Amino acid sequence: VCVVGGGPTGLALSALLSRHGVASATLERRDAPSTHPRAHFVNARTMEVFRGVDGDLARACVDDAPALAQWRWFRYATSLTNGAALGAVDQFDGATTARTKASPTHSTHFSQHKLTRALMRRAREAHAEGASGVIEDARVEEVRADAEGVTVRAEVGAGGGTLEIRAEYCVVADGANSETRTRLGIAMRGKRDLQRLVNVHFKSRDLANDLVDDPAMLYFVFNPDAVVVVVAHDLREGEFVAQIPYLPPVQDASDFTRAVCERILRSAIGWRDGETSKKLEILDVRAWTMSAEVSETFRAGERVFLAGDAAHRFPPSGGFGMNTGIQDAHNLAWKLAAVTRGLSSPKLLQTYESERRPVALRNTALSVENFEAVLKIPTALGLPPIAANALRDVVSGLPSVIPSSMRKTILEAGLAVGRAQCGSLLTADNPIGAARRAAVKRMCDDPQGTLRLQFPKEDVGFSYEPADADGLARLHEPGTLRVGVRVPHAWMQTTRGELSTLDLVDEDVTGPRFTVFARGFDDIQEDTLSEPGGFPMRLVRIVDSPTDSPSAAFDAYGAWFKKTNHLGTKSLVLVRPDAHVACITSDPSEVVVALREASSSPAKNH
Incomplete structure (x- = not known):
């Protein structure tokens, strides 16, 4: 290959x-x-x-x-430091670990x-x-x-x-x-040009030190001088990327020189004018286009x-x-x-x-x-992206005799008027500012109110069943035992220690191999379930008491029993090399048929 x-x-x-x-x-x-x-x-x-x-x-x-404590939050503020906090979302809802019961491992940053x-x-x-x-x-x-x-x-x-x-x-x-x-x-089919952005890769130990009490993965900043998203890639090393939107054809990526980017960054950070002791180093500036397309x-x-x-x-x-x-x-x-x-x-x-x-x-x-x-919060702050796009369209439609430099000046002046709403109007004690701050807080408090990080069904619950009527993959709750879905994680006691069902699928692999988890079939043999010259297959007997058999696994916590008990006292679950379920049955002959079919056709309900 x-x-x-x-x-x-x-x-x-x-x-x-x-x-x-x-x-x-x-x-x-x-x-x-x-x-x-x-x-x-x-x-x-x-x-x-x-x-x-x-x-x-x-x-x-x-x-x-980084440790979870450094990246569990998304924060919304008028600046990273010295600004007003508008809201924050704990993407792990107070949990002390990123681990869940659905997986032997966990997400990371x-x-x-x-x-x-x-x-x-x-x-x-x-x-x-x-x-x-x-x-x-x-x-x-x-x-x-x-x-x-x-x-x-x-x-x-x-x-x-x-x-x-x-x-x-x-x-x-x-x-x-x-x-x-x-x-x-x-x-490619889809939405080709959702947004244009400039990524500014920079390092700053000073900023990392300033953020020690307010760590986050993402900082969304809105103030009169900057609308920026800052990704804290690693607060330990002071490594960040700032995402700055721009509006072509009036604006161009080349407008964002390192000097311009540093000015925007310092405004977004909230370092006061003349605070030259605070240092940042811009490593790279790259433009990119946000798209939503599938070939x-x-x-x-x-x-x-x-x-x-x-x-x-x-x-x-x-x-x-x-x-x-x-x-x-x-x-x-x-x-x-x-x-x-x-x-x-x-x-x-x-x-x-x-x-x-x-x-x-x-x-x-x-x-x-x-x-x-993501766009809900700037809209609530009086900065609807549709307004910026409309302004851009008006400016780009001006007569061609107006030079590009003047067009940029007109556009920036209009954008500045919009950003001004994130100054004292937002932060001072007045009805408009209070209402807008309250709206952002409501969004942050609502699990569906703004951007989320965790999507358990899309993460481990997607299925290789035939797609739905819209052509989209079907989704199931994590841990669902179903043909087409990733086999449920369950901890097992084995002669090699405690292993997940997923570990047993991957253990000692030297080529593509199916795995059969057999419960209640104490005497079944691998040749009962496979054909000569067929796909390699491994049999794992799930037992209800400790075992010294290398081919058996003790369901010490009863998790597998709970997943398969509806099938009766006997069950066979055939799992593909990529850990997705190919067959669920209590009839060994169906495993033979499914193993034959699964080698050349999509997963089917057996």
Whole structure:
């Protein structure tokens, strides 16, 4: 398999393919991983994937991340320091841990640039050819498929010349602005231009020290000089990214020089004029476009697939972009392994799009909903985004004889009038300010009032059942035992210690393998449930008392009993290599049939 793109999705796919015994080559156009923070929220399902790939990777994401106390809050204020607090939302509602009963692990706040480095190490360590399994500074120029395979041609920097790779399959994971997707002629569908922003990556120990008593993941700032969202990527290191909206075509990203950005940042922070002892260092300034789009297809022919941001672009609200991409890789890796190792018909690969595209559409819709929730608070403060857009449209429609510099001045003057409402009118003791502050507080106190961080159903409750009438993935409560849904987490006592049902699916994997959890079948054997030459399968007997059998697991807390008791005293749950349930039954013959079908077709209700 040739993987185009060495970001989180491509590197996760490389590590997963190696784990399943599949040879791969990953081509990354950059000559080194980016140091610019982007995504930063790793949800529980992605952490479960990492736990299955390599326990050290999952532990690093937790151990190297800030403590929950530093990122559990979203705060709304007139400035980060020395300003009026408008409201705050504890995204964990007072809980002392991010862990829930639905998962053996938990979400964390670990910035993408750090995660990418960790994934790069893991991908190279797991690869049969070591570091050469991921080739950096390789710009893919062509992906050409035929009946027998795929040829990928890349130009390698620093005199490396042209590299040509022949593979059975190719996965395109080269990001939101995928050049390869464009060459393949695959269009994106959705909302292309929700908002334009400038990201300012900066470090400031002084700011981190000032925020020690008011830590947060996100700070939403509204004052007469700045409307900014500041992401605290790591308060321990004083690493931040400020998101500053701008309005083309009147404004341009080039207007935001480092000097302009520092002035905006100091206003957003609330450092007073002349407070020069407080330092910040701007590391990078980048413009980007917020979109909500999903590719019209996740495949080009029979041998080329799209994954990650190359297949879907979400608003960052909710943190679904990187997580969805890594989970794309998790779904696709075992299927590529099954086909390339001769365990399954290529028809199995058709299920990648039918399963993952509805998830992408669902997460797109939720991300847009979250983005709209973000806009509620500025609207309540008298700063409706629709007004700024209308002003921009008026200014851009002025006669062409008016120079662009004057247009910018007119637009900025109008925006300044709007922002002025976040001065003394908002903070002083007057009816308008009091009403607006009260409105923001109500929104922050309402669980559905503004932007949320946790979405348990979308996180671990999405299903690979046929999509709903709108083409969206179906959702279920976390822990639901149902065909198509991730198998419920339940702690089990084994001869290797306490393991989750998810750990038992992933344990000692050297290739794609199904798992059967059998309760009440004390004498059943693996050959009763599988066919000669069929998909590899592991039998785990769930027992009601301590055991010294390596193939058994003691349901010490009764969690599995509660999930399966409605089936009677006997139950068989067939689980795919990606931990999604393929069959629930009490009849062994149905497992045989389901195992045969699941190797080449979508999950079915048995």
